[in-house]
Amino acid sequence: MAPPPLPRAFYARPTEQVAADLLGKIIVRTCDNGSVQRARIVEVEAYLGTRDRASHARNGPTSRSAIMFGPPGHLYVYLIYGMHHCMNFVCEADGIAGAVLIRAAEPLGDPDPVAMRGPGKLCRSLNVTLSHKGLDVTSPKAALYVVDDGVVLRVARSARIGVDHAGAAARRRLRFFVPHHPSVSGPVSLRRG
Numbered sequence: 001m002a003p004p005p006l007p008r009a010f011y012a013r014p015t016e017q018v019a020a021d022l023l024g025k026i027i028v029r030t031c032d033n034g035s036v037q038r039a040r041i042v043e044v045e046a047y048l049g050t051r052d053r054a055s056h057a058r059n060g061p062t063s064r065s066a067i068m069f070g071p072p073g074h075l076y077v078y079l080i081y082g083m084h085h086c087m088n089f090v091c092e093a094d095g096i097a098g099a100v101l102i103r104a105a106e107p108l109g110d111p112d113p114v115a116m117r118g119p120g121k122l123c124r125s126l127n128v129t130l131s132h133k134g135l136d137v138t139s140p141k142a143a144l145y146v147v148d149d150g151v152v153l154r155v156a157r158s159a160r161i162g163v164d165h166a167g168a169a170a171r172r173r174l175r176f177f178v179p180h181h182p183s184v185s186g187p188v189s190l191r192r193g
Helices: 015-022 119-126 164-171
Strands: 026-030 036-047 075-080 084-090 099-108 144-147 156-158 175-177
Touching: 015 036, 015 099, 015 175, 026 099, 036 119, 075 119, 084 119, 099 119, 099 175
Parallel strands: none
Antiparallel strands: 026 036, 026 144, 036 099, 036 175, 075 084, 084 099, 156 175
8 A cells, every 4th residue: 555645734743844855755757648656855945934045935925826825735846947847745734835855756666767857847847836835745545645655865965056146045055965975966076065
């Protein structure tokens, strides 16, 4: 019997805790044609809402960021450079903004470990688009959800990638990853841990 999706209570916690705990969990994506893809999460970044200059929610709720204020356990999807989708899981208690960006995953059943290296490639491989924004990932009937198969991986931390515009917030160690994993994104120096 397949494990159930992670419950809403998993996401309704401090964003940094959720980020670290997502490493090793499996994304289950059911496509429109009924095929199922699975990918083990190996790299994430925490975004801490209004107290984080790198977060889309830094200025409070807007038409773009309102979903980050809850309820937890939903997808926040956005476009970067007008062409790459990025997938985040909304965290924290309802009314408090927080989200975990999924930066990379190991595709299970696919021999190419770099197929989901980086948030844009991950969304492209899983066919996640803006149409999935707001999806409740705690439902077993959802097109995408996350399960825990009991695998525990080593966790390393570093500063987030690509948020230099955020000043001091850019140096915070809010990137969590599995060191030396071939699916982790960024320069080689940022994959070591």
